[in-house]
Amino acid sequence: MDWDTERADTEPCLTAEQLIDVVERGRRSRYYHTVVEHVIFCPTCRATYKEMLATEQLMRRMRRARWRTVWRPAFAFGMVLALAIAVWWFLRPAPVPAGLRWVNGVPYEGAVRLPDWARSAVALFESPPSGVRNTLAYESPIRLKTPSPRQAVVETLTPNFEWEPLRGATGYRVSLMDALGNPIPLRVEETRTQTAQSLHEGETYTLLIVARVPDALPGEEPRLRYVFRTLSAVERERYEWARAHAQSAPITSAMIFYQLGFYEEARRALPNRSDDPRILRWKEVLERE
Amino acid sequence: MQQDDLNRLLHQAQAGNEYAMDALLAYALPLIERYLRGRIRSVPDREDVAQEILLRVARALPHTTLTAPFEHWVMRIASNCVRTYYQRAAARHELSLDDLPQRESELQREDSFTSLIERIAQEQCADLMKDIIRRVCSDTERRVLWLCAQGESSEAVAQMLDMNANTVRSHLMRARAKVLAYLVQHQPHLLGGRERIAAAVQRAQQEASPAEQLTEAEVQALVAVPAPNQAILRKACLKIARFLTME
Numbered sequence: 001m002d003w004d005t006e007r008a009d010t011e012p013c014l015t016a017e018q019l020i021d022v023v024e025r026g027r028r029s030r031y032y033h034t035v036v037e038h039v040i041f042c043p044t045c046r047a048t049y050k051e052m053l054a055t056e057q058l059m060r061r062m063r064r065a066r067w068r069t070v071w072r073p074a075f076a077f078g079m080v081l082a083l084a085i086a087v088w089w090f091l092r093p094a095p096v097p098a099g100l101r102w103v104n105g106v107p108y109e110g111a112v113r114l115p116d117w118a119r120s121a122v123a124l125f126e127s128p129p130s131g132v133r134n135t136l137a138y139e140s141p142i143r144l145k146t147p148s149p150r151q152a153v154v155e156t157l158t159p160n161f162e163w164e165p166l167r168g169a170t171g172y173r174v175s176l177m178d179a180l181g182n183p184i185p186l187r188v189e190e191t192r193t194q195t196a197q198s199l200h201e202g203e204t205y206t207l208l209i210v211a212r213v214p215d216a217l218p219g220e221e222p223r224l225r226y227v228f229r230t231l232s233a234v235e236r237e238r239y240e241w242a243r244a245h246a247q248s249a250p251i252t253s254a255m256i257f258y259q260l261g262f263y264e265e266a267r268r269a270l271p272n273r274s275d276d277p278r279i280l281r282w283k284e285v286l287e288r289e
Numbered sequence: 290m291q292q293d294d295l296n297r298l299l300h301q302a303q304a305g306n307e308y309a310m311d312a313l314l315a316y317a318l319p320l321i322e323r324y325l326r327g328r329i330r331s332v333p334d335r336e337d338v339a340q341e342i343l344l345r346v347a348r349a350l351p352h353t354t355l356t357a358p359f360e361h362w363v364m365r366i367a368s369n370c371v372r373t374y375y376q377r378a379a380a381r382h383e384l385s386l387d388d389l390p391q392r393e394s395e396l397q398r399e400d401s402f403t404s405l406i407e408r409i410a411q412e413q414c415a416d417l418m419k420d421i422i423r424r425v426c427s428d429t430e431r432r433v434l435w436l437c438a439q440g441e442s443s444e445a446v447a448q449m450l451d452m453n454a455n456t457v458r459s460h461l462m463r464a465r466a467k468v469l470a471y472l473v474q475h476q477p478h479l480l481g482g483r484e485r486i487a488a489a490v491q492r493a494q495q496e497a498s499p500a501e502q503l504t505e506a507e508v509q510a511l512v513a514v515p516a517p518n519q520a521i522l523r524k525a526c527l528k529i530a531r532f533l534t535m536e
Binding site for chain 1: 320327357361364365368372375379428445448449451
């Protein structure tokens, strides 16, 4: 129905920019009133405008459908996840303070209740030794590879010993004695040796390695004297406990390792916190062992 | 580009001049890109659709008699291509096309009720009607009324004016009531005179449902000039509208 055709004839048609802007922004468009007033009277512009609006409507429905099929489930999943995290956050057990503490006279480290026999280890942590421990192994030209010369105790009752070859040495004389000087039979093979029989638990032994050097005077050959202990049954039990709790109770484990003579393991077990002066002191001590 | 230059290029392009066609496509490309920018987010897809639009323009232009401005024609092609793009996307995402709007059915649905105002507007007194509408209606009511008078459905009007369809219907009813109230009071001859209005009141009292029956106050408002209460008069006018017949 052309009931204002003369007006439509006199006014120029809308530009594409005006139409696009109104289609996009609706009533927020600065062209809104111009376009609406014009399309009322101009069937040509109205047809184009309606065509573009129909496409716009289709596009919006498609995007809403996309929202329904993809984003809404993802959003719901995110909300459920956030809710689960929130519930966990409020219901989680109170964090256990790290370090050693006493609860009703019972020692704890973190969440681990320490056994009674570990009290001495706890007490030891409070007072690091000030002296420096030296062994002959450090001063000898013969270097022990296995076990570590910093270790004063061997874990097994049939230990292997291995040392670095000494330049100029034509052979080695190796002997192992118990605390009373009784010789223990050994199987020697170049720079390795192994006990031919099982050692006794909880006893001290001395390993003596003497290098045969052609031009050395008798009694002045390079030698290594390594004194070590074997673990007793009780010590072995404590050693196993310390190894099992090296992560959950690192300080107590380190002290037990130290008490047993496993200095390298003690150093490794100590936590890396640098704010506790006792830990720093213990690191210094264990570096020297 | 000036309109004259554009028309000259159009004639030349339709006559088979390739340079003119290239110039027209170069002119259309920024418009197409501007239109596609907010509608297709994927850059490769956008470029593909732009290419498709340009191809359609180039193929169709030589054998098309343009009844609309060139820009509008390009925009319609662009609009169609965007719609096709989304319909393909819907198929890819296994969305039911039943969910998508059926443009023809939605936009060209006619109101079953053709109001008296629109019927009057079809008569010779259109200028007078436009003047009355301008005088008694707000801008929004006027726009709604005029678009409806030209056969647009309330959904289409809502879409064009960026409004809710119910809001459009409210504006339409209010505009009709205002115009009818004005006609009843000041231009009764356009409705066939006071006798015809009285006849309509009588018919309404006899034929209308109980809810549509006129109250005493509404009858008084229809006969009193000027009406003491415009709100009551407008309500009464809406009630008798369908019983007012044009000669």
